[in-house]
Amino acid sequence: MVANAPFPGAPLPDTRPGGTPLRVALVGYGLAGSVFHAPLIAATEGLVLDTVVTANEERRAEARAAYPDLRFAASPDELWERADELDLVVIASPNKTHVSLATAALEAGLPVVVDKPIAGTAAEARELAALAEERGLLLSVFQNRRWDNDFRTLAALIADGELGEVQRFESRFERWRPQLKGGWRESGDPEEIGGLLYDLGSHVVDQALVLFGPAVRVYAESDVRRPGAAADDDTFIAITHANGVRSHLYVSATTAQLGPRFRVLGSTAGYVKYGLDPQEAALREGRRPGAAGGEPWGEEVETLWGRIGSGESPLTGGGTPVRTLPGAYPAYYAAVTAAIRGTGENPVTALQAAAALDVLEAARRSAREGVTVTLPGHLPHEEQPAP
DSSP states (O other): OOOOOOOSSSOOOOOOOOTTTTTEEEOOHHHIIIIIIIIHHSSTTTEEEEEEEEOHHHHHHHHHHHTTTOOOESSSSSHHGGGGGOOOOEEOSSSHHHHHHHHHHHHHTEEEEEESSSOHHHHHHHHHHHHHHTTOOOEEEEOOOGOOOHHHHHHHHHTTTTTTTEEEEEEEEBOOOOOOOOOGGOOGGGGGGSTTTTTHHHHHOOOOOOOOOEEEEEEEEEEEEEOOOSSEEEEEEEEEEETSOEEEEEEEOOSSSOOOSEEEESSSSSEEEOOOOOOOHHTTTTOTTTTTTOOOOOOOOGGEEEESSSOOGGGGGEEEEOOOOOOTTTHHHHHHHHHTSSOOOOBBHHHHHHHHHHHHHHHHHHHHHTOEEEEEGGGGGGGOOOO
């Protein structure tokens, strides 16, 4: 069920010797850069973290302590001036900078990974995809939640027919954060592309589209619950897929009692899974994939396994436990490395990200206007509006 299309355009031939690691520049060393990208890049065979772009001295000291051989740049412009010394640029800076920095990197002749969301609009994402195709360069989007343990497990169950025909997919990415943390992610300024719809919503929508294909209708409710908040912190999205599956997606920072991460209902059985993938917590704690003597990466304790069955709640003992497959964030950068060398496919294309942005834009409109939004390009032929 989980298939990745090749990225637009053919990759440029990799002229570096096969044993020579690809040199990576990381733009930004905040949460995304320091917790996710830098550790995963450093743990990937065939990649070396060469340069971090940050002018913040505290962040430089933190990065230098973790990666002693690092070089630093104060601004992205320094990277474009020495593009011939690099093989990949990873953009982990604030959302509003993603489009301009990705454009500059591609124009400098460098393959690019962009943290989600790749852009504020689907049109911008498609423009970036067209530029990457024109230049023959990889442009990939860091949708790491495709490699969550629960998502991998669910995809396998669906592929094996264990649920029959899936009818409803419920996905919750909920947190209890009644106090504001501050920063651009909670800003109400549209230019910042903040709020949970574009933050956690990027993940749950992407997962739904990967599992069940194109969306044809979108309905959403979006609220600002916390005093002093300026961006959405409690949002619900309902998607009707072209194949008839209905996805109900919840993202929230104000959930005092957390629901199941997944509740998936099929014609013969259902699957319910509580708890979040452990990889983010492990990375925040300083654990690293492949560390000598470390615990197996991405493994989950048996008490958190989901259950599959029918006719009874898993909370009252219904169903059978299903071993959760290990989470596999390292697989993303391994796939990026193979794609750059021309031996594999882009794990997440800009066009796939654009399809998710179509849904996010429709959800924002739906919540604002109180309407259900139709995405005509994906309707069955008999439902297409007359020209």
